[in-house]
Amino acid sequence: xxxxxxxxxxxxxxxxxxxxxxxxxxxxxxxxxxxxxxxxxxxxxxxxxxxxxxxxxxxxxxxxxxxxxxxxxxxxxxxxxxxxxxxxxxxxxxxxxxxxxxxxxxxxxxxxxxxxxxxxxxxxxxxxxxxxxxxxxxxxxxxxxxxxxxxxxxxxxxxxxxxxxxxxxxxxxxxxxxxxxxxxxxxxxxxxxxxxxxxxxxxxxxxxxxxxxxxxxxxxxxxxxxxxxxxxxxxxxxxxxxxxxxxxxxxxxxxxxxxxxxxxxxxxxxxxxxxxxxxxxxxxxxxxxxxxxxxxxxxxxxxxxxxxxxxxxxxxxxxxxxxxxxxxxxxxxxxxxxxxxxxxxxxxxxxxxxx
Amino acid sequence: xxxxxxxxxxxxxxxxxxxxxxxxxxxxxxxxxxxxxxxxxxxxxxxxxxxxxxxxxxxxxxxxxxxxxxxxxxxxxxxxxxxxxxxxxxxxxxxxxxxxxxxxxxxxxxxxxxxxxxxxxxxxxxxxxxxxxxxxxxxxxxxxxxxxxxxxxxxxxxxxxxxxxxxxxxxxxxxxxxxxxxxxxxxxxxxxxxxxxxxxxxxxxxxxxxxxxxxxxxxxxxxxxxxxxxxxxxxxxxxxxxxxxxxxxxxxxxxxxxxxxxxxxxxxxxxxxxxxxxxxxxxxxxxxxxxxxxxxxxxxxxxxxxxxxxxxxxxxxxxxxxxxxxxxxxxxxxxxxxxxxxxxxxxxxxxxxxx
DNA sequence: TGACAGATTGATACCGGTCTCACTACGATT
DNA sequence: AATCGTAGTGAGACCGGTATCAATCTGTCA
Numbered sequence: 001x002x003x004x005x006x007x008x009x010x011x012x013x014x015x016x017x018x019x020x021x022x023x024x025x026x027x028x029x030x031x032x033x034x035x036x037x038x039x040x041x042x043x044x045x046x047x048x049x050x051x052x053x054x055x056x057x058x059x060x061x062x063x064x065x066x067x068x069x070x071x072x073x074x075x076x077x078x079x080x081x082x083x084x085x086x087x088x089x090x091x092x093x094x095x096x097x098x099x100x101x102x103x104x105x106x107x108x109x110x111x112x113x114x115x116x117x118x119x120x121x122x123x124x125x126x127x128x129x130x131x132x133x134x135x136x137x138x139x140x141x142x143x144x145x146x147x148x149x150x151x152x153x154x155x156x157x158x159x160x161x162x163x164x165x166x167x168x169x170x171x172x173x174x175x176x177x178x179x180x181x182x183x184x185x186x187x188x189x190x191x192x193x194x195x196x197x198x199x200x201x202x203x204x205x206x207x208x209x210x211x212x213x214x215x216x217x218x219x220x221x222x223x224x225x226x227x228x229x230x231x232x233x234x235x236x237x238x239x240x241x242x243x244x245x246x247x248x249x250x251x252x253x254x255x256x257x258x259x260x261x262x263x264x265x266x267x268x269x270x271x272x273x274x275x276x277x278x279x280x281x282x283x284x285x286x287x288x289x290x291x292x293x294x295x296x297x298x299x300x301x302x303x304x305x306x307x308x309x310x311x312x313x314x315x316x317x318x319x320x321x322x323x324x325x326x327x328x329x330x331x332x333x334x335x336x337x338x339x340x341x342x343x344x345x346x347x348x349x350x351x352x353x354x355x
Numbered sequence: 356x357x358x359x360x361x362x363x364x365x366x367x368x369x370x371x372x373x374x375x376x377x378x379x380x381x382x383x384x385x386x387x388x389x390x391x392x393x394x395x396x397x398x399x400x401x402x403x404x405x406x407x408x409x410x411x412x413x414x415x416x417x418x419x420x421x422x423x424x425x426x427x428x429x430x431x432x433x434x435x436x437x438x439x440x441x442x443x444x445x446x447x448x449x450x451x452x453x454x455x456x457x458x459x460x461x462x463x464x465x466x467x468x469x470x471x472x473x474x475x476x477x478x479x480x481x482x483x484x485x486x487x488x489x490x491x492x493x494x495x496x497x498x499x500x501x502x503x504x505x506x507x508x509x510x511x512x513x514x515x516x517x518x519x520x521x522x523x524x525x526x527x528x529x530x531x532x533x534x535x536x537x538x539x540x541x542x543x544x545x546x547x548x549x550x551x552x553x554x555x556x557x558x559x560x561x562x563x564x565x566x567x568x569x570x571x572x573x574x575x576x577x578x579x580x581x582x583x584x585x586x587x588x589x590x591x592x593x594x595x596x597x598x599x600x601x602x603x604x605x606x607x608x609x610x611x612x613x614x615x616x617x618x619x620x621x622x623x624x625x626x627x628x629x630x631x632x633x634x635x636x637x638x639x640x641x642x643x644x645x646x647x648x649x650x651x652x653x654x655x656x657x658x659x660x661x662x663x664x665x666x667x668x669x670x671x672x673x674x675x676x677x678x679x680x681x682x683x684x685x686x687x688x689x690x691x692x693x694x695x696x697x698x699x700x701x702x703x704x705x706x707x708x709x710x
Numbered sequence: 711t712g713a714c715a716g717a718t719t720g721a722t723a724c725c726g727g728t729c730t731c732a733c734t735a736c737g738a739t740t
Numbered sequence: 741a742a743t744c745g746t747a748g749t750g751a752g753a754c755c756g757g758t759a760t761c762a763a764t765c766t767g768t769c770a
Contacts, residue, residue, distance in 0.1 A: 001728090009757080010756070011756080011757095019719080019720085020758090021720085021757090023717070023718080023719060023723075024760095025756090025757065025758070027721090029758070030761090031759090032718095032758095033719095034718075035717080035718060038719085040716080051472060052470075052474055053472070054476060054754090054756055055757095056415050056475070056756080056757085057757035057758090058727090058758075059411055059725095060412060060415050060726070060755085061724075061758040062757085062759095062760080063725075074440070075430065075436050075440055076433070076437055076440040081431050084430055086428065088455065089457070092457075097475065098454070098456075099452065099454050100439075100454075101443070101453075102443055102444070112721075115407075119409070121410065121411050146450040160764035177471065209428050229368040258524075266650075269653075269654055273653060273654055285412065294650065295649065295650065295651045296649075299573075299627050301656060311712070364725090364727080365726070365727065374749080375749065375753090376731085376750085376751090377749070378749060380726090381729095383730095384727075384728070386729085387728095387729085388724070388747070388748065389749085390747080390749090393748080409726055409727065411725090412726035412727035413727055414727090414755095415726075416728040416729080416754075417727085417729095417755090418714065459725090541765085583738090678723095696723080709767050
């Protein structure tokens with residue numbers, strides 16, 4: 001047992017203060033009672049020795065860790081880092097600590113991270129599930145007594161609360177704006193891996209948030225009599241190169257696209273860059289809307305129209321709900337929808353074909 | 356003791372497998388020896404019961420938690436979130452877990468967070484210290500046996516390793532570029548709180564990274580015979596409004612500034628926005644350089660010249676050094692400088708006064 | 711003066727693992 | 741046949757707290 005640190009324990013303090021371990025523990029742990037005089041001498045001894053409580057031992061014996069585990073797709077993505085900030089601030093205010101893990105949007109890594117966190121005995125989990133269809137690890141966690149709140153994504157039959165954006169409504173709102181402006185050839189670009197980059201069925205999309213947006217997109221298209229709108233969805237937008245490819249595809253398509261929806265701000269930025277590089281002017285030649293109010297959307301000219309996802313609030317809300325669960329509230333798990341309004345800025349205008 | 360979770364322990368597995376607790380523990384913990392047959396039956400029993408090791412108890416008894424604590428200024432800042440990603444990826448690969456905390460760049464919150472992490476018995480700390488002059492909490496941690504690596508900032512007398520950028524060199528490089536292009540009236544804008552927003556002494560800057568950059572800035576200015584360069588440093592750039600104020604100040608100053616250095620990418624973005632809003636064109640009317648290669652710097656027109664801080668690498672390097680310390684390497688603590696090259700893009704050009 | 715309630719305090723089991731040490735069984739060595 | 745080495749196993753201490761319960765000490769009241 002190579003215990004490197006010779007830390008001071010309650011027993012040491014007790015000895016120094018000439019009281020029993022139990023009494024010292026009561027004073028230092030802030031539970032039970034002690035006379036004012038012993039309390040003082042214990043505290044004095046603790047200060048003198050530099051006692052620091054061992055949270056591990058405390059958790060061990062109480063069975064509660066004050067830790068909440070968070071699994072996000074990628075902390076480097078501002079969407080998640082802002083949510084993590086919301087989670088972190090809110091948790092801290094409630095005296096909880098936060099352990100962060102990345103899934104890299106890969107199901108097996110998500111499972112691994114959840115398992116690691118459970119072994120760490122986190123009190124609860126906030127997870128942005130990578131794949132709706134494989135949530136057994138989350139079900140198991142819930143069954144074993146660790147409450148789960150899903151972030152940004154909603155899995156109905158999971159039995160966990162979910163905090164998400166109003167994805168279908170936002171898509172509907174954007175589409176209305178675009179349709180009113182005469183757009184008909186509108187593309188939806190997502191990172192989701194679709195066969196050949198094309199969508200054959202909505203259920204191919206494993207992330208509810210994206211699925212709902214695409215559903216809203218297709219519903220709106222359908223409403224204007226466009227039946228083949230599934231062909232307007234492009235998947236696999238994972239990096240610069242793939243996005244350049246998608247943009248090339250859109251620009252040379254026989255459907256002369258006039259507007260593009262970017263499913264997240266990373267994709268949005270790359271699309272913007274790709275369009276600029278090709279000399280396409282916004283909004284004259286093309287309209288662009290991106291999900292998430294990233295920094296970059298305000299410094300482009302024109303600034304980019306966005307769907308504002310207040311992910312700090314997502315995180316905050318998720319923690320609050322988690323805390324409610326930890327306190328044992330037995331309300332049925334449900335979906336908390338946070339409005340994600342469309343904010344029109346300069347990158348969207350009248351369709352060039354009707355202008 | 357309201358132990359909510361009825362988790363399976365080694366004792367349960369041992370009973371089910373008809374062996375002693377010690378033997379089951381040996382098999383499940385992967386230490387010691389056991390015959391092939393008992394090993395099989397223990398594993399079978401563990402699987403059947405759904406045994407999940409309790410990492411807490413394990414840490415309790417071994418004295419090591421595979422946790423590393425990270426305290427950053429703000430995870431929401433891409434500078435840090437990218438570093439955190441580097442830390443997280445590298446730590447994970449080494450079998451360590453990461454606990455993140457925010458200091459909000461406030462010394463007392465930093466102290467609080469460090470204390471919380473120490474109570475959590477993290478194996479090591481990676482901290483971006485908010486104030487060089489008050490690092491007693493870090494010294495105490497080191498003295499108590501928890502290695503510390505500072506991130507982005509270097510505190511010489513701390514006795515900890517530090518991973519930082521080549522701030523002085525980068526400032527020198529940028530200044531050379533600007534001076535060659537005829538700029539003489541160059542402002543340095545930082546979030547650091549200076550009295551009246553003006554710099555009276557370098558030691559007023561509590562963050563080494565910023566101090567070194569300003570030193571490089573002033574050295575270069577001095578090299579061209581400009582003696583009052585301290586008046587070209589503006590502090591307090593903490594939000595949209597303050598930055599608008601600073602820009603107004605610079606534009607109306609009797610010194611007709613022709614170039615601005617932004618000390619981080621948040622400031623850079625706001626300055627860009629503020630300049631655009633005022634109709635100032637880059638690089639014709641003003642040159643702009645920002646530290647950190649944030650997303651937004653590539654989508655502006657012109658794209659913004661930057662000092663590239665590879666913070667993913669910062670994080671990665673910090674973890675590697677921390678692991679070396681954890682393994683007991685007794686090399687003297689030192690500063691690891693990671694080059695942060697200047698990358699000229701469209702936002703910097705010839706000074707309008709010499710053009 | 712003796713009984714009794716309330717306030718303090720101490721002894722000790724316990725949480726779920728790891729780890730030391732002693733003990734057994736058995737083949738190899740002499 | 742006696743001795744030895746070794747693989748395998750079990751008993752139990754331990755980590756640093758918390759929690760339970762009994763013991764002691766007051767002061768008060770009948």
